Amino acid sequence: MTNPAPAAANPAEAGSGPPLAKPDTSPPLANPDIGPPLAAWDIGKTFGAEDGRPVEIIRSISFSLARGEIVSIVGPSGCGKTTLLNMVCGLLAPTRGSVFWHGRELAGVPARAGYMLQKDLLFPWRTALQNILLGLQVKGLGRAARQARAEALLDRLGLAGFAQYYPSALSGGMRQRVALARTLAPDPEVLLLDEPFSALDFQTKLLIEQDTARLVRGEGRSLLLITHDVEEAVSLSDRVIVLSHRPCTVVAEHRIDLPGDRLDMIAARESPEFAQYVRRIWTELDIR
Ligand SMILES: Nc1ncnc2c1ncn2[C@@H]1O[C@H](COP(=O)(O)OP(=O)(O)OP(=O)(O)O)[C@@H](O)[C@H]1O
Numbered sequence: 001m002t003n004p005a006p007a008a009a010n011p012a013e014a015g016s017g018p019p020l021a022k023p024d025t026s027p028p029l030a031n032p033d034i035g036p037p038l039a040a041w042d043i044g045k046t047f048g049a050e051d052g053r054p055v056e057i058i059r060s061i062s063f064s065l066a067r068g069e070i071v072s073i074v075g076p077s078g079c080g081k082t083t084l085l086n087m088v089c090g091l092l093a094p095t096r097g098s099v100f101w102h103g104r105e106l107a108g109v110p111a112r113a114g115y116m117l118q119k120d121l122l123f124p125w126r127t128a129l130q131n132i133l134l135g136l137q138v139k140g141l142g143r144a145a146r147q148a149r150a151e152a153l154l155d156r157l158g159l160a161g162f163a164q165y166y167p168s169a170l171s172g173g174m175r176q177r178v179a180l181a182r183t184l185a186p187d188p189e190v191l192l193l194d195e196p197f198s199a200l201d202f203q204t205k206l207l208i209e210q211d212t213a214r215l216v217r218g219e220g221r222s223l224l225l226i227t228h229d230v231e232e233a234v235s236l237s238d239r240v241i242v243l244s245h246r247p248c249t250v251v252a253e254h255r256i257d258l259p260g261d262r263l264d265m266i267a268a269r270e271s272p273e274f275a276q277y278v279r280r281i282w283t284e285l286d287i288r
């Protein structure tokens, strides 16, 4: 069985074009060399409420993340985005459906995934370098190799002079960069980022988005990004998936086609296509 990419919903066609794209609902391929690094097949989640009644949070979501692809998920607050991310990385079992990594059903936590939360969660008693080294302890690398890799990551993220600083002496943007470096340290194939930049000022956010695009696109990784920020989603992503209110389903899916090299977040935001995508997605978000 094939696993076709979903059709794009082009904002230029808004109002007169074809109906919104359906999510990818075909089962992922079984061959790990061909199958997408990550795919969710009809997953749903129901929690037990305080009074014992079941509350359906996610009804049914299917999507895939291809190698080298950046996919953003946007949705109203409380619709189940973090719950979705927890299910795809094996921290939470879905009530229905399945999660596949390279075409194999997920059991446990995937080996080559890096998960980064909204809060930087750095250890305050460890320096920037020591926080990054933590991410490498399980890699089986020698001490010198770990040190060299951590320093190289600091350097790539513009923090070369700050290795010995404790988190309290770093700005919010710098702490987020250290957290990003720690997530990247074990060389994950897939990055799962849950609103990682939402607490940052606009300028810092643009710079870190740019760093992230470089580190993902330049190194053949894949990125699944949860964000409230529609402009961030459009400027950074190859595809944007829009979720509904609870019980959550996929409302729309857009393949983002912007001019330029996709590494320049400012240029990406200047094109007329960008404004069209943003406007269309805001309409679909149906914020009440
Ligand atoms: N373990 C749990 N038990 C019961 N309900 C839960 C549990 N985890 C999450 N929920 C509920 O599921 C819903 C979705 O939560 P989730 O954190 O996934 O939303 P979100 O889309 O990430 O929200 P936000 O945009 O505010 O980050 C919320 O109503 C929350 O109360």
Ligand SMILES: [Mg+2]
Pocket: 081, 082, 083
């Ligand atoms: Mg959340």
